[in-house]
Amino acid sequence: MGETILMDKKKYGYVFNIQHYSVHDGPGIRTIVFLKGCPLKCQWCSNPESQLSHPELGYNPNKCIGISKCLRCAEACVYGAVKQDSEENDKIAIDRELCEECMACTKACPSKALEVFGKQTSIDEIIQAVEKDSAFYARSGGGLTFSGGEPLMQADFITEVLKVARRRRINATIETCGYAEWSQFSKVCQHLNSLIMDIKCMDDEKHKKFTNASNELILENFKKLVVEFPNLPILIRTPVIPGFNDTKEDIQAIVDFIKGHSNVRYELLPYHRLGQQKYNYLGKKYPLEGVKLDDELFNRLKVIADSLK
Ligand code: SF4
Ligand code: SF4
Known part of the structure; x- marks a missing residue:
């Protein structure tokens, strides 16, 4: 910002x-x-x-390859804002209350599921x-x-x-x-x-x-x-x-x-x-x-x- x-x-x-x-x-x-x-x-x-x-953080779950295979965004996020979506769903979810929009996860994501708008x-x-x-x-x-x-x-x-x-x-x-x-x-x-x-x-x-x-x-x-x-x-x-x-x-x-x-x-x-x-x-x-x-x-x-x- x-x-x-x-x-x-x-x-x-x-x-x-x-x-x-x-x-x-x-x-x-x-x-x-x-x-x-x-x-x-x-x-x-x-x-x-x-x-x-x-700029804002966008997340497209259709592009996410799944937290069990990847996890790079969670490792990149020092604010603890990346979670697993649910027990049944292997994709991630962003906790927008915790997210500071530092955009570190967008650089770590290999599939462009996470991107910056702006x-x-x-x-x-x-x-x-x-x-x-x-x-x-x-x-x-x-x-x-x-x-x-x-x-x-x-x-x-x-x-x-x-x-x-x-x-x-x-x-x-x-x-x-x-x-x-x-x-x-x-x-x-x-x-x-x-x-x-x-x-x-x-x-x-x-x-x-x-x-x-x-x-x-x-x-x-x-x-x-x-x-x-x-x-x-x-x-x-x-x-x-x-x-x-x-x-x-x-x-x-x-x-x-x-x-x-x-x-x-x-x-x-x-x-x-x-x-x-x-x-x-x-x-x-x-x-x-x-x-x-x-x-x-x-x-x-x-x-x-x-x-x-
Ligand atoms: S933008 Fe920054 S704070 Fe938000 S989820 Fe990504 S790494 Fe975490
Ligand atoms: S880095 Fe990208 S592909 Fe990997 S778990 Fe996170 S959102 Fe999904």
Whole structure:
């Protein structure tokens, strides 16, 4: 954790994944850089390893070869946080109360069952990873997308990366939850080719309950965005979550709020459970266990959203 304090926040960021050849997060084929840290805690979050700003210990029991054959993590852990899962189960279990996240066990583990989510990453490392895919950008109109977590929590760092990206003619966008100080938000927008932002719900009480934060700052930021960046292509997205924002009224309220701007498009995303297993890896409980989205309902909501096109 000392590393977090000493790190030069303009030169290094905390990244937990770099994904190549994505076609879902901005125009064309893109390289997605996922950053640690988020001010929200959405119950459906598919990247729970992004939520905290510092590196976290992840454990995938499917990769563990078993404590009777290995035991290297237990030997490496001076805090006594590695235990056998149970008498019947030969895999390990991490006692998160005892774990100090020193990460010694991740270095000892031969099968990568233990890994660190979040790595200090330099501007050059990101640019190099992104430029590997440059042949695909030229043909598809793609580029670099910062995602997360919430990229604006590392606004100083991504601003520096975006300056380099612009000099190298790399098309750049970010995916943001919109919850950030305007000074940070506007600083980053100056270097973008486009922006993807969530507006999840207009009802603040529901917003607080499902995301752990008010929507006030997000809605204020949208109003400022369309005034100060009238030529920046903006895609507003709403993940449709059963029991949260899956009514006609919810979607219509968002349409009414964002309509009337030629640079703003709107899209709904269906709820999915792709990140559910990662909650287990982090020793956390998935908040929306058993929830399922009705496809027909989603299609009806999509008609309302498409009225903005
Ligand atoms: S991260 Fe450190 S304290 Fe936690 S289980 Fe691994 S070795 Fe033990
Ligand atoms: S070091 Fe890795 S493979 Fe070995 S027991 Fe620990 S988690 Fe399992």
